[in-house]
Amino acid sequence: MSERVLMKGNEAMAEAAIRAGCRHFFGYPITPQTEVAAYMSKKMPKIGGTYLQAESEIAAINMVLGAASAGVRAMTSSSSPGISLKTEGISYIAGSDLPCLIVNVERGGPGLGGIQPAQSDYWQATRALGHGDFHVLVFAPSTVQEVVDLVFLAYDLAEKYRMPALLLSDGLLGQMMEPVSFPDPVEKFAEKPWAANGHQNKRPHNIINSLYLKPDELERTVVERFARYAEIEAAEQRYQEYLCDDADYIIVAFGATSRVSQSAVDTLRAQGIKAGLLRPVTLWPFPKDAIRAHIPHVKSFLSVEMNMGQMVDDVRLAVEGKVPVEFFGRTGGVIPRPSEVVEAVMKVAGGDR
Amino acid sequence: MATVYKKSALLSDVPLHYCPGCTHGIIHKLVAESLEELDAGGKAVGVAPVGCSVLAYNYFTCDMVEAPHGRAPAIATGLKRALPDGMIFTYQGDGDLAAIGTAETVHAATRGENITVIFVNNAIYGMTGGQMAPTTLPGQVTQTTPYGRDVTTAGFPVRVCEMLSTLSGVAYAERVSVDTVPNIRKAKAAIKKAFETQAAKKGFSIVEVLSTCPTNWGLSPTEALEWLRQNMMPYYPLGVYQDRTANEKGVF
Amino acid sequence: MKDWNFVFAGFGGQGILFAGKVTAYAGMMEDREVSWLPSYGPEMRGGTANCSVCLSSRPIGSPLVLEPNALVVMNNPSYDKFIDTVAPGGVAVIDSALVDRKTGREDITVRYVPATRLAQENGIAKLANLIMLGALWKATGFASAEALQAAIQKVVPPSKQELVELNWKAIRIGAGG
Structure with missing residues (x-):
């Protein structure tokens, strides 16, 4: 663990992601999550990572899809209206069984809403983060230290269960500073034999895909995914x-x-x-x-x-x-x-x- | 006995779902052969679109990712940033690339994203049954322009290579056609050059391939090729629209 | 030690958020639970800025301070907004060089400190915020001198350590020598 420092929730989250092994961040500016992107833009170039300001929230989440397909720890962050735009990509990521970290620093809605803290995306986070039958892991920290700890857990569980994880923060947690210390950087990562990272002529080709035109085939993949969800419901309820x-x-x-x-x-x-x-x-x-x-x-x-x-x-x-x-x-x-x-x-x- | 022709190992042994006379099969072959000749199949990751070529992930034997509609360049960007030495390409139709995915296309290009885009332009939405595409010609009849594309209400077709050639991030942009054997040879050379551009890290490369859709155009395959020559080529002239590959650092 | 719930308020650019940050760091140096929460959004651009700072012996519940037991204000709009929120028995430190009001409240301790003028007179024009912090420290004793000094050391970036001494000078002026 590192020495205790006073840090904003948003910045601590970005630092935690880096220590958890994230080297690919794709984002788009929106209040009140902007510090996450700003922190990444400062740090990533110095550690050989990617900070990329995408042309849209939609592009950002699809860049995450691409990077996650290659097997790396990828991340995007946004706030409520931006998350709505990302839901298309999140559905595809879930349907393609890809792990990644998505952050929502919530603000008030609907529509453009406001920029002050809110929790009005609970339904969206837990029920409707895109079309189709699927869940994402949803973590709700309440302190800056917990923001940090849950970033690590979110990546681990996302990879364990091969699904996207959402960290649901809000304007208050994102903007406030509290003392925080960081776990040691992650150095060993899970094997990802499913990744589309170039087969080097050593294995059959991997396909990252969410399309199943035959109903019974699609049903089977969804039912298999829900069996995994049942395991998660039994093992991962945290409070x-x-x-x-x-x-x-x-x-x-x-x-x-x-x-x-x-x-x-x-x-x-x-x-x-x-x-x-x-x-x-x-x-x-x-x-x-x-x-x-x-x-x-x-x-x-x-x-x-x-x-x-x-x-x-x-x-x-x-x-x-x-x-x-x-x-x-x-x-x-x-x-x-x-x-x-x-x-x-x-x-x-x-x-x- | 001497081998005079061999199917590329980058193409899988499955029946293609494309309609008779469709030129997607030819373009797949050119992509596969180019990758193979560059010995890039092992490090290649292709991105399939939504549209007629959605199942391309089954046809290429390199690693493949299937994208949401229009987002292939964003996904290719994520892949390329994670795999800087990979050979990353998208294979997209006109609706995917020039309508719903315009932003992703333009911004990948202007970033000089070091990816290769294979853009198949057949002036129509094929998979959904023949609706107006962003590249449908003025006056062209489709399911959703039953009286012909009226530019006063439906606007004008997008010339993708011309548009992208104005961007500083584009290292190589060429429009080709697969209507004749000589043109197919030129198309192959262009596709290979696009991949070489990427391998040399010179910036964004795109090859626009004029293609036919006999089924939705309501023509026989040979009539369709003739229609392409008579109608598409004048509006979409073949040629190189941007070439910064001679610069040592490409676009950068 | 007593639990403190502070509000620091003034114009954007006066260093109000920085003063709050030093306070939070001082609490952290004493291993207390601390939080710092800024106002954010367009109101900060040229308008008012404020932050809530809590120092506590127990985990901090709501970090948003609605009834401060100590208030620092450096402009009229902030004075108008916050003076009535100070908890009875609390402290208000007012930059009398910029705030032209006087409160009639007799249930709180009020210190009028012409911090902005004092800063100019002492050639540290940008450090009125820390003169105010010094006055707050004097009035409340929210942390030890060692903790406050260590906090300044922490908050000033390593590349600008020559400012540590000036910051401490400002605090001493505010604390009355």
């Missing part, structure tokens, strides 16, 4: 709990809102209300087992998000109607105040008080 064991009310929140919610939990506990926080670290696979484990003792769950209520769907699917699941959120780039979250829990507690 963190704060004072959940005896909680009557559990707030479910990820990323920036989990920090606000943690402050709220402290205030609630000081007032004698047994509140806890369950923070999903992976949004896909969603940590539904952890949520289910608390059903016997909680009176209700409260999903706190910077949107109009998106992750709450997953909480409800996990809870299966066994206890109430409520929602509180602010949207449009408004960060909820801890006091608002406290009030929301009070309201849920309602008659019990």
Whole structure:
């Protein structure tokens, strides 16, 4: 591990990617992720890597597709409207079973929306990152240190399962500075016998492809992929709990809102209300087992998000109607105040008080 | 017995899906032979488009990647940056390259991206059944220009080599045709030169190949070749539009 | 040690974000949990700039400071925006060379420091931000002198180490010698 330094989330993410072995970054300028690209443009030429400012988000994600096809650790980063443009390429990457790292430093939407922090791309990240039957791994860090740690994990799991990984950050995490230290650089990489990197006349040709014109053939590849997804759902649900064991009310929140919610939990506990926080670290696979484990003792769950209520769907699917699941959120780039979250829990507690 | 002809090892032994009389088969052969003659098959990675040649990944025996519609030059860029000594080429039709993929084409060219683009121009969307392409000629009848392409509403055809030749990143741009044996020989020389340009790291190279689509043009194969000569060649003159390969550093 | 939630606010170009960064680094030097969060977007281009800085003995929840227990302001718009947000019992340090208002609040400690004028008089015109930081340090004692000195050392790029001494001079002026 390196010495602790104070770094912006976006810059720490870029440095982490480099240490994780990324030497091919393709991007397009958009607020509030620009520091990722700026950092890459400064560092990559000095270490023999590629920083390429593409003509569009669409081109950038397809450059990632090309580099990932060759077997290297490739990356692109953007913010919400840019991610919409990338979804075509992400679908092809998923359909071609390629690993890569995609970053969304979320801002408010829909449309051009705003540039302040938001979490309104939850549905897009977990449900609709392109057309077709597929998932991507979705990681939601809540501190700058976790941004760094999850970049390494995202690359490892993307390669292990041969699928794209999305790091879902937001304007708050991207812009803020916190102390961070970096793991040692990755030096050994997984073998990629499937890569289209020139067969040197030593093996049959590799084809990176997502086209299957025969329905039964396409069905078979998709079903095989979903068998892999089932393995991931069993093995890779990640989350963190704060004072959940005896909680009557559990707030479910990820990323920036989990920090606000943690402050709220402290205030609630000081007032004698047994509140806890369950923070999903992976949004896909969603940590539904952890949520289910608390059903016997909680009176209700409260999903706190910077949107109009998106992750709450997953909480409800996990809870299966066994206890109430409520929602509180602010949207449009408004960060909820801890006091608002406290009030929301009070309201849920309602008659019990 | 002396061998007078042998199929390139860069072409696989599978039946091609192309229509009778289509010139894609000839162009595939020229690409394969050029790579083979340059001993580049082992380090070649081809990028197939969306369009009639979408299945090209099955026909070339080098490593292949199938691209989203129009994005082949971006994918080739990613490949080339990861494999600087690889021989990276795209094989694209007119809709793929000059309509939905215009931005990718123009910017790969202006970056001087060290890739080779094989551009097959047959003035129509073949795979979807004969709609207007960016290169459909004025007055040409297609499924979506049933009264002929009216330039007052549908605009003018794109001359790709002429347009790209204005860009500083283009090392070599030539338009060829595969309508006659002599022209096929010239096409082969152009394709080979494009790959040599890439091998020498001189910048972006493109060969535009005028091609036929007898099925969607509604003509017999020989009529189609004649139609190409009568109609396409005047609008899309054959020739070299850019050649910076004599410069030691190419475009850079 | 006491937990501090700071807001630093002023015009873009006054070094307000830098002053916040030195503060966060000083906290880090003492192994405390710290965060620094800037405002961002078009408002920064020639408009107001501000940042939230937290120093805490516990992991920091929301890094966005809404009720600072210490505020540093270097222009009128920032004064108007933030003076009423200071938590009762808190501290406000105001550059009286640029802010022409006086607060009527009696539940907070207010220090009027003509930092921009002092900076010009001392030939360190660009370091009014650190004079303000010195005044804040004096008023709150948010970190030890050693931590603050080490923070400056960290934040000043290696190529400009000759500025370390000037930065420290500015802090001493702000702290009153």
